Amino acid sequence: MDIAMIGLGKMGANMAERLHRGGHRVIGVDPGEAARDSAATRGFEVSASIADALAQLPVPRVVWLMVPAGEVVDQTLAALSPHLSEGDVVIDGGNSYYKDSMRRAEQVKGEDVSYIDCGTSGGVWGLQEGYSLMIGGETAAVERVGAIFRTLAPGEDRGWAHVGPSGAGHFCKMVHNGIEYGMMQAYAEGFALMQHKTAFNLDLAQVAKAWQHGSVVRSWLLDLSADALDRNPQLDGIAPYVEDSGEGRWTVAEAIDLDVPAPVITLSLLERLRSREKNSFSDRLLAAMRNEFGGHAIKTR
Incomplete structure (x- = not known):
């Protein structure tokens, strides 16, 4: 599947790379030259222009947004709007407020474009481990781009769920x-x-490591805490x-x-x-x- 990934910050670039590794064609878009140069070393295509990136992709297209929540999402949608075509799917994978996502879904519906809100968890480890995806939107649109979610998730049948209509993904x-x-x-x-x-x-790192196995409080957050305490027991400099x-x-x-x-x-x-x-x-x-x-x-x- 062909995807334009808009926003090549750390998480956006990692997601684009995981999709590229999974056999998808990805064009990464970012106004920052440093971000584009860094992303280009990962193997997928990059562009400074939304119009240029979308022009290279066959219609209908998938556009994934990884930009900061708030006005930036609306500004990006405004920049996208003249270049979108009937049947295109826009996915907001950032941390947008769920009511904003509901509004945006209605906004693009008039252009015959589908809008999916995808709550994304996994942080900097998602590239290797996969991402937890909470997806909101119309069933037909979610099913059409399901291959993308299966590639980003830890497994085809785990770590992702279509949780409900527009806004439900970002609410979760x-x-x-x-x-x-x-x-x-x-x-x-x-x-x-x-x-x-x-x-x-x-020895707090020792205690944390003991809790990592068999304990009812074990978790990924505990794993990260154990690593941090092992490297810096007194958290000096923080x-x-x-x-x-x-x-x-x-x-x-x-x-x-x-x-x-x-x-x-x-x-x-x-x-x-x-x-x-x-x-x-x-x-x-x-x-x-x-x-x-x-x-x-x-x-x-």
């Missing part, structure tokens, strides 16, 4: 990432607790600052909207926000209040 990926927030926070707190038990002088890319916030907002309690995911998001406070006003006010009502000592800087 949103919740997936919210769960990921909670799991990561639990691991981080548990290992911090062991690190503070100085009387036992625990600042205690944790970003979030939006999906956790959307998950919490959706939980509130649906009246579904999600305290673990919500607190894990708040902990990420807390990690960014270098000079917490709330903590300083807490210290001041303790001093006011109980005369407790205040530490000064």
